[in-house]
Structures are given as C-alpha cells and as structure tokens.
Amino acid sequence: MIDKTQQTPEQNPRADGIAARLRAFDVLDLVLEQGKTLEEAFDAAQRGKTGKQGPHSDRDSAHARMMVLTVLRRLGQIDALLNRFLTRKPSGKGRAALTLLRLGAGQILFMETPPHAAGSTALAVADKRNLAGFKGLVNAVLRKVAAAAQSVQTQDAARLNMPDWLWKACADAYGKPVARELGVAHLVEAPLDLTVKGDDASAWVEKLGGALLPTGSVRLWNAGDVRKLPGYRDGAWWVQDAAAALPVKLLIGAMDNPGSGHVGDLCAAPGGKTAQLAAAGYTVTSVDNSAPRLDRLRENLERLSLKAKVVQADALSWKPDELLDGLLLDAPCSATGTVRRHPDLPWRKGGWDRDKLTALQKSLLLHSVQLVKPGAPLVYATCSLLPEEGEEVVEAAMAEDPTLVLDPVGADELTYLPEASREGGLVRTLPSFWQQRSGNRRGGMDGFFIARFRRGV
Template sequence: MDIPGLPARAAALRLLDAVLRRGETLDQATHNALQNVRGDADRALARAITAETLRWLIDLDALIDSATQQVLPEDAKPRAVLRLMLAQWLRLDTPPHAIIATALPLLTGGPKRLAHGVFSTLNKREARLPDAPTLPERVAARWGERGPAIAAALAEPPPLDLTLRDPAETGQWAERLGGVSLTPGHVRLPRGEAIENIDGFADGAWWVQDLAAGLPARILGAGEGRRVLDLCAAPGGKTLQLAAAGWQVTALDISDKRLERLRQNLDRTGLKAEVVVADALKWEPAEMFDAVLLDAPCTATGTCRRHPDVLHRIGPRQIAEMAELQAALLERAAGWLKPGGRLVYAVCSLEREEGEDQAAKVTLAPEPIDLPGFASTPEGWLRTDPGMAAGGMDGFFVGSWRA
C-alpha cells in the first residue's frame, strides 16, 4: 500500500512493540524497525513519534480508556496504534486527517473502526494532555519527592549541549553559535539542526555532551601531564575532556564498536589518548594511575529526557544487576590508584542503589566534591536531576575519594 508517511508509522509501531513487549532500548530496536523506511526525515519522524508516545504513555492511555466502553488489553494492537495517533496529534501537531490516513491502514476490520471511533471522539472533545507527563507508578515510587520535578523536565525533549575543547573560548562560541553557556566550556543550543552542519564541528572545536555528563571529568581539574584511566570510556566525551585538560589518558572499554566514535572524535579534535579494548573485570594495568574516572554501566534512568524508554523498561531486576556490576568495577578501580590518587565514580542513573548506596560501600577516604555552580550533598557527593537548570540536564550521581 503506497501511502506517503505510512512506512514511518509502521516503523514507529514496531519500535513501540520492541520497547514495551521485548524490553529493548530505542537504540537497540532502531536498526531492525526502520529497515524499510527511506529518507532521514521519515526515519527521524518514526523515532520522534515513538519517543513522544513513551514520554506520555500513561496519559495517552488514560485518554484512550476514557473513550472506550471496555478497557483495551495493554498489548492490544488498537491501543498501540491509538497511542501513536494521539502522540502525533497532541505532541507533534500532525493534522488529524493525516493521522487517520497513515494510522488506520495499520489495522483491519473491527480494530480499524474502533481506533477511528476513539480518535474521532477524543478529537471532538478537544482532548488535552497535562502540563507534565505522569510517571509510571513504580517509577514514581522509586523517585519519591524528586518525581514531580523530574516529570516536569520530561515534558519537552532536551536541548543540545556542547562541550568546548578550549573553555577559554566559551563566550566566543556562545555568541558565534547563538547559544547560552551554563558553565565555562559549555554551550547550549536549541535542538533540531544536524550536528555535522553546526559551525566548529569540522574543526573539532567541540563535541556533543550533556551538561551533567561533563561534570565528573571537570571534578579532576587540570591534568598537568598526570596519568588518568577513563574506565568504561565509550562513547568518549569524558576522554576528550580529560585530554583537553592536559591529562595523559588511557580510555578503556569492552566494546570496540562503541569506541569507534571516540577514535573519530579524537581525530576530529586533534586530542590524544591511548584507546584500549578490554574487559575491565579482567584487565590489569602495567602501572598505577594518578586518577581513575569510572563512569560505570548503569540503568541510565537519568537520561529519561532523551531516552524515555527507560521509564518503561527498567525495574528492580535491572537495577540489581547493574548494582552488582558497579560494585565489582569500583573494587577494581580503587586498586589501580597511586598513593594519594583520586577516584571519581559516576552513573547516569536516578536510582539510589546505583549511586548513594554504591558510594557508601567505598573504603577509600572521601574527597568532597567542590564544583562551582553545583551544590554537593551533605556527604560531599554530587546529585543532578533532569529538572535542574533551565532546559534541564541528565540525572547523575558522582562520588569522589582519595587512595
């Protein structure tokens, strides 16, 4: 059926199914789901429809349930299609006639009539979404009093954050790019433009990195030629920061494929680092380090603004699995420090089990974090939430110790 825009909607339906039924991440599911979609614009549209559906899923379901006599099963295809239809109408400003033309062919028979009827009913009611997405119950329970502020930050996709190779040029680049800077070495831009087309990309003047993701490396300060291990380094933003700050960097990660982006960015920026492909649980260094930065694998719930699939995929099992791995990595990282060396541990997770609970187990001497513009916790740790700062930032936990 040759209907313009239909392949993108069919791909969005496959993406949604991959996340909600199979527990895949949006990134994992993208390749297979978008194989039949031609053109960057349609591929981006499929991803945007799915992301907005996941961001507002609880509220979309509430609207659907308000317009049906019997509650549709959670995994019913008409519910999935209606979710996509409403996300396009209420979040992407797609005209209703275009939504109907590209969504109903995904269904046949009675389900098609049902979806058409429910959508038309909600359209006539002039249905609206709340100001902020409703968090899934288990997520709201985990995040407690932080939940409302985090939910408010989820209402819109995040802006684009850049980290500058030379923080001394912050004012110059903010003006040149028409952006704003929230801290030296950072520029924030509106989202939407292709990265490769932004001024300074080809010259390696900056790289894409969320504001919060850039904080752990900032804590280590100037390297002055000292040796640092960036453990679990891919995709490499922290390696670039450390190299730009004068550290002699060893960047280690288990994934050669994920390290490829780091190699490309090192070439583009002219920065230097030793890149090592190895399993951190088995690898042994030839000599100790002055500092180790462990940005550990985690559930990544702190990236929910950009990856709303984490709201629906992550539960106690995933959190426990990540916490076990983090504890093992922390133990090894602590053993690779020279006397007086500094360990910085970070996760882009909002879960206590991956942040505060891990930090409490470390037996090294605590080194309170003092980062201008960012308040530390009473324990001397750093905790960011998506609702912080204008435009938000990823949720991170960062702890620091001395050997």
C-alpha cells in the same frame, strides 16, 4: 512505468505521510513490545531489519522521530485516555493495535494533527501491518479520543508520564514535590550541550548562536543535525551534557599536577570524558568491553585530533602496567538520569536487575581503587537518579575497603552549581535543575551522582 503521484497511500507508502507513520509504528512496537532501545529500534527501521517498509527521506525520518518521542514522553497521559475507551486489556495481536492507537492518539492530543488525518493514516498503517481486523476498533477509539481531547488539560501530566516504579523511587529519594519537578523536566526535550576543545568557548557561542553555561559548556536549542554544525568536521567540540562534564572537572581539580600524569577512564565509550581528559593534557587509557562502542570512541578521538590508548577489556579484571595518577569510573547504570534524552527508558519491557547492577557497581568501585597510586584521586559517577546506584554503593564499598577514602567536594568547587552539593561532599545533579522558562540555562541537565575518593594507605 507507474506514476507514483497517482497511487493510493496503500500502493505508495510515502503518500500523505504514511511512510513516516509506518516507521514510527515499527519503532514504537520494537521499543514497547520487544524491549529495544530507541537507538536500536530506529537503527533497525532504517536498515530494514524489521523487514518492513520505511521512509527514505530526511523529512520522513524527522517526522517519524518526533511522533515517537511525543508518544513516549506522553505515554502515561495517552494510556489514561485510551483506557477510558478500551473495554479490555489488549493481548496477542491486539498489542500491535494498541501501539497504533497510541501513535494516533499522540498526534491528535499533542501534535495538533487534524483527527481525520491521524485516523485515516492509522487505518492505512493497519492495512500495511496486517492489522486490518482492528480497523473498526482503531477508527472508533480515535474518534472518541478526538472528542475528549480537551480532557488532557486537566490530567496530572507530571505524575501520569512517570511509570509507578520510577515515581515511587524518586518520591522515596527526594520527596513528592521534587519527584513532580522531575516528571515535568522529563516532558521537555533536552537542549544540545557541547564541550569545546580549548579555551574559546565564548567564540563558539557566537559562531553557533548558543549560550555559555556557568559550567563552561555551550548550550544550543533547536540545533538540528549535529554533523552539519560549524566546527563539527574540524573537531572543535563534542556533544556532552553539562552534567556529564562534571565528573572529569572534579577529578582534574583533585590531581596533584594538573595537565600531567596517566589517567584511566573505565567504561569509557563513547568517549566524551576521555576527550575531556585528553584535551586537558593527560595521558589517557580508555577501557571498555564493547567493541562497537570503542569504534565510536576511536572515531570521536580522530575527529577531535585527540589521543588515548584504547583497550577492549572487562573493567573488572583490567589492570594498568603501572598504578595510575587518577581514574574515572563512569559505571554502568540504569541511566534514569537521562530520561529527557531517552524517553523510552522508563517504559521498555525487561528493565534491569537492580541487585545485579548495584553489585557490579560496588565491585567496579572496589577494583578501581586498587588501580591508582596511594593518595591519588578516583571519581565514581553514574547517570542514575536512584540512591541505590549512588550513595548506597559508596557506603557499602567504603565499609568493605578502608583504603577507599572519601575526598569531599567542597562548596568552593561547585560555585557554578551550588544546588548539586550534597551532605558529606557528594554531588548530585537533577534534570529539574536549570529548568527556567527563559534565559541561558533553560532546558535542565542530566541526572548524575558523583563521589570523589583518594586511595588511602
């Protein structure tokens, strides 16, 4: 039997932290070069779909995730420094070498990893990933990065870490000062928000050591593995960002008979909003076209001991047997409001077709109003920062269908979050809200757009 304690890092990829770096490299390559989502990339690395060696311990996995998240959150700063030392833009296999440089630089600049450790492990990863021909370049550049590490203190982090397309979109929509606030917010790891089933949120604050937000959510910091928290197995709560809980709150506030009636949840998976509606006593039909995501929804409902009718269908063509008493449409979107949780999103190749996406959103909204009874409420929501997926969709849809009547959200309905009120009774949250350095609200929230309607005659 081989004594693995005597193996070199190249023989034993778990030695000296190489295993975690191998996984981090693979995940970054899948995200930045192949356009995979962060979840897809980690899943592929975990399951071995890349065909490459990955770590098996929880510690290695956690370290790999931290390295990946650090690189993605600080990618603009990292690239700005690397570009000082690269004489030409990498291409071909050089793109993989660039990923390795980003990984090494991220550790040196933002994780307090000793330069010699970041450099030596990068060279070991190069050997394992058929990049031996780039070892000289990697070694030389990382040495220069270490020597210039103090220069990151003078970089414009808020601007550099937002790619040009996102910076322009936010600056055009909200002005440069708010765009800068958003850039700062995106650098902060999102806390964990929970929606408690029932009325005992304060009790769970005590049990979990968290804080009660004005919206009623329970906020935790450094929560660790969610599945190991008290109350998870018992179905006492579910994970849901404080902003993501608002659309259902505003829908319930407009229902004629609170806690009674048949409500639809379109594009429902993974089911946080369905759980809110079911826990409030409504008969819920949840519609989504993704079978795997609906499986997650069913699992979540089972854990929470909540019930809903789950339907796999295209939301654009689905119709209930009878008109609904209320409906929530959480439309597919760019998800630019969730960058704190998904720092890969701004940097992934491919992106999305904005015209196609906004056309779908308008079509879904126009279809949704036909599914509710006259006078019944309908809430349209997206987790996007972009006005073309919010205000502009609402304006276009209302111009096309006079039965889509705006039901303004009053200031008295948002006393817990007055900064979210917008002209005309629309609602918009931003990641820069609740970004205090201390206190119970610190940590921000997802960016959401919310509009409430009633079906007119």
